[in-house]
Amino acid sequence: SHSSSRHVQLLRTMSQIIQLKNHHLDGMSTDFLYHLAINVVDTKDTRDIQSQFGDVRFILTGGTSTRMLELAKYVRKLFGVEDTSDPVDLCKKGHRYAMYKVGPVICVSHGVGSSTFSVVLHELLKLVHYAKCKDPVFLRIGTCGGIGVPPGTVVVTKNAFNGLLRNEHEIAILGERVVRPAQFPESVIKDILAYGARDDDGFQIISANTMGTDCFYEGQGRTDGAICEYSAEDKMKFLQKCHDLGIRNIEMEASMFASVTQKIGVKAGDICVTLLNRLDGDQVDSEKKEEYEHRPFLVLGRYIQELLKK
Ligand code: R2B
Numbered sequence: 001s002h003s004s005s006r007h008v009q010l011l012r013t014m015s016q017i018i019q020l021k022n023h024h025l026d027g028m029s030t031d032f033l034y035h036l037a038i039n040v041v042d043t044k045d046t047r048d049i050q051s052q053f054g055d056v057r058f059i060l061t062g063g064t065s066t067r068m069l070e071l072a073k074y075v076r077k078l079f080g081v082e083d084t085s086d087p088v089d090l091c092k093k094g095h096r097y098a099m100y101k102v103g104p105v106i107c108v109s110h111g112v113g114s115s116t117f118s119v120v121l122h123e124l125l126k127l128v129h130y131a132k133c134k135d136p137v138f139l140r141i142g143t144c145g146g147i148g149v150p151p152g153t154v155v156v157t158k159n160a161f162n163g164l165l166r167n168e169h170e171i172a173i174l175g176e177r178v179v180r181p182a183q184f185p186e187s188v189i190k191d192i193l194a195y196g197a198r199d200d201d202g203f204q205i206i207s208a209n210t211m212g213t214d215c216f217y218e219g220q221g222r223t224d225g226a227i228c229e230y231s232a233e234d235k236m237k238f239l240q241k242c243h244d245l246g247i248r249n250i251e252m253e254a255s256m257f258a259s260v261t262q263k264i265g266v267k268a269g270d271i272c273v274t275l276l277n278r279l280d281g282d283q284v285d286s287e288k289k290e291e292y293e294h295r296p297f298l299v300l301g302r303y304i305q306e307l308l309k310k
């Protein structure tokens with residue numbers, strides 16, 4: 001589409017160090033990244049932040065702290081580092097999110113849904129800005145419900161739809177509804193598929209549209225929540241409508257994540273594994289959950305290694 005090609009163009013021409021979209025920050029001499037518990041004591045001289053985080057090129061995010069710890073250890077092994085100790089949680093003092101650093105990679109937990117993720121995303125964007133990270137890539141790996149694809153399929157998000165089935169993200173700002181585009185850059189999707197997929201993995205990896213909702217139950221058309229006021233038939237109609245829009249998976253962050261990163265003009269991608277096929281049911285009870293959750297690690301690991309060669 002027109003706006004996504006403009007987005008790609010913007011990524012090509014912009015400077016490598018990310019520019020934030022907030023002129024109020026220019027007037028702040030200090031900045032406390034509250035939920036990360038990282039103190040920027042002098043915003044005009046951030047050499048301390050640069051020495052700790054300036055080498056970061058990949059910001060990997062995912063829902064839980066245990067999965068992010070696992071991912072950090074996985075990446076460490078890929079880098080050939082022999083170490084069996086647990087990496088330290090750099091945001092422990094914040095008591096909200098966990099962050100592990102392995103060379104040019106940080107792995108950060110974001111909780112469930114856009115509201116918790118957006119808090120840490122704002123602070124991570126400020127962090128890479130203060131640290132003057134070069135050409136950083138933000139990636140989310142996660143789980144999701146699939147629509148008409150076999151459980152265990154890895155989906156790389158193209159366009160992110162919200163729960164209103166619109167390819168945009170909608171939020172309340174100053175008491176008004178603000179709507180922003182929500183697309184991931186094609187170049188990132190292309191690279192993830194090119195480097196991340198292998199024929200002999202035994203699972204499918206596809207790029208497709210994703211719906212990000214604010215509610216796991218009613219928002220995703222489930223009939224197993226504490227409240228449900230629609231019929232099973234209404235639900236199936238809704239899922240069919242999603243499918244017709246090219247949506248192959250449902251999670252709870254894609255539209256926010258796409259819109260915030262698109263607004264800033266930073267590279268981003270969303271890689272999720274489907275735990276179930278929603279056309280077959282609502283309950284998430286797959287015995288293969290652990291096995292499935294490892295699949296995005298494989299894809300991401302290959303992508304990172306390939307990019308680091310360049
Ligand atoms: C997928 O899984 C979580 C809900 O179970 C949520 O964070 C998401 O997007």
Ligand code: URA
Nearest residue numbers: 143144145250251252
């Ligand atoms: N995460 C979601 O948001 N939905 C699902 O169905 C499974 C995981």
